[in-house]
Amino acid sequence: xxxxxxxxxxxxxxxQGVDVVFGLPGGAILPVYDPLIESSxxxxxxxxxxxxxxxxxxxxxxxxxxxxxxxxSGPAATNIVTPIANAYMDSTPLVVITGQVAYSTIxxxxxxxxxxxxxxxxxxxxxxxxxxxxxIPRIVREAFHIATTGRPGPVLIDFPKDVANxxxxxxxxxxxxxxxxxxxxxxxxxxxREAASMIxxxxxPVIYAGGGILKANASSALYRFAxxxxxxxxxxxxxxxxxxxxxxxxxxxxxxxxxxxAVTAMQESDLLIxxxxxxxDRVTGKLxxxxxxxxxxxxxxxxxxxxxxxxADIPIVGDARQVIEELCVAFSRxxxxxxxxxxxxxxxxxxxxxxxxxxxxxxxxxxxxxxxxSVIEALRDSAPDGTILxxxxxxxxxxxxxxxxxxxxxxxxxxxxxxTMGYAVPAAIGAKVxxxxxxxWAVDGDGCFQMTAQELVTAAANDxxxxxxxxxxxxxxxxxxxxxMFYDERYSQVYLSPDLPNYVGWAESMGCVxxxxxxxxSVQSAIDKANEIxxxxxxxxxxxxxxxxxxxxxxxxxxxxxxxxxxxxxxxPKSSITSINVEGRG
Amino acid sequence: MPTxxxxxxxxxVLVENKAGVLARVSGLFARRGYNIISLAxxxxxxxxxxxxxxxxxARSATVEQVVKQLFKxxxxxxxxxxxxxxxxxxxxxxxxxRAEGNNRGRLMELVQIFEGSIVDVGYNALMVMLAGEPxxxxxxxxxxxxxxxxxxxxxxxxxxxxxERSAPRLRSVPKSAS
Numbered sequence: 001x002x003x004x005x006x007x008x009x010x011x012x013x014x015x016q017g018v019d020v021v022f023g024l025p026g027g028a029i030l031p032v033y034d035p036l037i038e039s040s041x042x043x044x045x046x047x048x049x050x051x052x053x054x055x056x057x058x059x060x061x062x063x064x065x066x067x068x069x070x071x072x073s074g075p076a077a078t079n080i081v082t083p084i085a086n087a088y089m090d091s092t093p094l095v096v097i098t099g100q101v102a103y104s105t106i107x108x109x110x111x112x113x114x115x116x117x118x119x120x121x122x123x124x125x126x127x128x129x130x131x132x133x134x135x136i137p138r139i140v141r142e143a144f145h146i147a148t149t150g151r152p153g154p155v156l157i158d159f160p161k162d163v164a165n166x167x168x169x170x171x172x173x174x175x176x177x178x179x180x181x182x183x184x185x186x187x188x189x190x191x192x193r194e195a196a197s198m199i200x201x202x203x204x205p206v207i208y209a210g211g212g213i214l215k216a217n218a219s220s221a222l223y224r225f226a227x228x229x230x231x232x233x234x235x236x237x238x239x240x241x242x243x244x245x246x247x248x249x250x251x252x253x254x255x256x257x258x259x260x261x262a263v264t265a266m267q268e269s270d271l272l273i274x275x276x277x278x279x280x281d282r283v284t285g286k287l288x289x290x291x292x293x294x295x296x297x298x299x300x301x302x303x304x305x306x307x308x309x310x311x312a313d314i315p316i317v318g319d320a321r322q323v324i325e326e327l328c329v330a331f332s333r334x335x336x337x338x339x340x341x342x343x344x345x346x347x348x349x350x351x352x353x354x355x356x357x358x359x360x361x362x363x364x365x366x367x368x369x370x371x372x373x374s375v376i377e378a379l380r381d382s383a384p385d386g387t388i389l390x391x392x393x394x395x396x397x398x399x400x401x402x403x404x405x406x407x408x409x410x411x412x413x414x415x416x417x418x419x420t421m422g423y424a425v426p427a428a429i430g431a432k433v434x435x436x437x438x439x440x441w442a443v444d445g446d447g448c449f450q451m452t453a454q455e456l457v458t459a460a461a462n463d464x465x466x467x468x469x470x471x472x473x474x475x476x477x478x479x480x481x482x483x484x485m486f487y488d489e490r491y492s493q494v495y496l497s498p499d500l501p502n503y504v505g506w507a508e509s510m511g512c513v514x515x516x517x518x519x520x521x522s523v524q525s526a527i528d529k530a531n532e533i534x535x536x537x538x539x540x541x542x543x544x545x546x547x548x549x550x551x552x553x554x555x556x557x558x559x560x561x562x563x564x565x566x567x568x569x570x571x572x573p574k575s576s577i578t579s580i581n582v583e584g585r586g
Numbered sequence: 587m588p589t590x591x592x593x594x595x596x597x598x599v600l601v602e603n604k605a606g607v608l609a610r611v612s613g614l615f616a617r618r619g620y621n622i623i624s625l626a627x628x629x630x631x632x633x634x635x636x637x638x639x640x641x642x643x644a645r646s647a648t649v650e651q652v653v654k655q656l657f658k659x660x661x662x663x664x665x666x667x668x669x670x671x672x673x674x675x676x677x678x679x680x681x682x683x684r685a686e687g688n689n690r691g692r693l694m695e696l697v698q699i700f701e702g703s704i705v706d707v708g709y710n711a712l713m714v715m716l717a718g719e720p721x722x723x724x725x726x727x728x729x730x731x732x733x734x735x736x737x738x739x740x741x742x743x744x745x746x747x748x749x750e751r752s753a754p755r756l757r758s759v760p761k762s763a764s
Contacts, residue, residue, distance in 0.1 A: 117606060118609070121606070121609065121613050122614075122617045125658075129606075131605075146660060178660060180602060180661055181660045303657070304655050304657075306654070307648075307650060307651070308651060
């Protein structure tokens, strides 16, 4: 069967099991958009190429399957660079297809020519310029294999227009031959046995679970491991939901804005069991003061994560699910009665922190604007089980991560490593496309919303009923918080505006329902109304208090001992926290 | 610029012989802040593969991190760390050196002592060549300097593991090792 390169590309995507492509056509990719008409692929036409990339990411984060985006050359390729970088930082499986000028004209500065492969080399797991139509099925098959196995990540295929028009004899490769790519999934048995013994000897262990748990579908294995050992679990920003927040062993999020218990438990721990996490600087704070007494067992599929930031006493390279299952077996073979007794004081101490230092914010005072945390709590309490929550980047993201209850894996969609403002709206759309039966809320900031809001047109046009809660505090809130705390309240270029744009009017003009909420009394009714609407997107403009700051906070450059908890519940003077810190070091 | 300094680590990297692979490797060094001292690349006995010999400054990153990051590149097949006493290393030097009056004879004498050769002759200068161990080239370069070096080009070192005679001398770092 003779096909054009373009037909071969579409057919390869079908063979690969792709059902949705997010994209926007243009000159160099035109040949591929023609056979798309006859194809079974669903194509979501975005309004900006960045939207296509983030939608594909949201799709991948919600479903665990690779997201696919397709755009043209030049400016389209540069517009999708941010999502590619975002997927690279968060290890999200993505296949991005970019059009390219004809192979014969590459290097001549042709119209809309850009060195896409060169630009994306450092932010893709792999990328490839197609030079011969006969290579297409192989390259597509390899791209999906590379994107989804090992440590997942984005793969880019750059597709010149003349190659798309070239004829080829169709075939589908029955195997993959990548001599330089063999991810190690099975952890070293001796290391696993040693790890089990080290765990059994620990007195103050903490499980430090990251996004790798979700990538490896290891949530249920982690659940068994935690229950079997009784070790408390912190879940990182990328790992939220990999272990249920409602479980008594769950301590919540660690790091710069983590809660007191999670941060301090790691600091005081004598053994960190890092599972699919990478000692990110937002988790560790100042590195040389991070968990100073802890030994480290580090489980990760990426060998380069071992000893990259923190020395691992026991490094185990492998798939998180397989290794955790093996760890369960190895641990169950040990005599662990003594272990259970040994960690009892530690568990008591952790419980004490949990009870005495919960997340807290000052209650609403009449006349003030809404407390953003209370809005998230109200959203959370009204959301059906399994609701997917997306967010942008900034204060609202931290509050969402802190105050939502994540009890299921793959229900938290956010930009962790790159911190891409504007992620929420397109990512929520992608998640809803992947999981049409689940309710999808995005918590967004007013700054973030203005970066990518136009994708709500895409959502309205394609019947993708996502719900957006804007925490409209009229500021670039996180920057404002830093200027308040660390720049003597010298506010520089952080004020936006409450009414410019008119969010309700903007939402309506994009085919969404727009609702504005000023008073605490109307929060619930607005949420109820939004939850009932299922035929179009909804945008709720919550007017929140700009003075509200994210706490706890470890100031940048400080060790995690210097955690500031912010306002405390009644009857607990702040000085008592400090004294506990000091004691804690002993 | 001597290439044989104390913090130099030599890696022999076998890669697929494909477009852009050198850019991937050198780009990785640039992005992660690893300092390259020298780099030589050419196809191997099998045209499908190339061998890149990279000498880099070990003060800029641990060998472990560099090797593991390199392995993440899909086109990298194998990496060997070549420790100096366990590898045969060679480099080529070409230099145009001023050679007037008495200096001409003295320069020719120096080239003879080092068993180098004179590859081009001008009125006021000679072009000299020396192939050999990097440290020898360093010495040669230093002794050329007083004559007045007009142009100098070194090839960057190439290296292969010494042949095994008893215990393995080559420290191989297998792909996806713990």
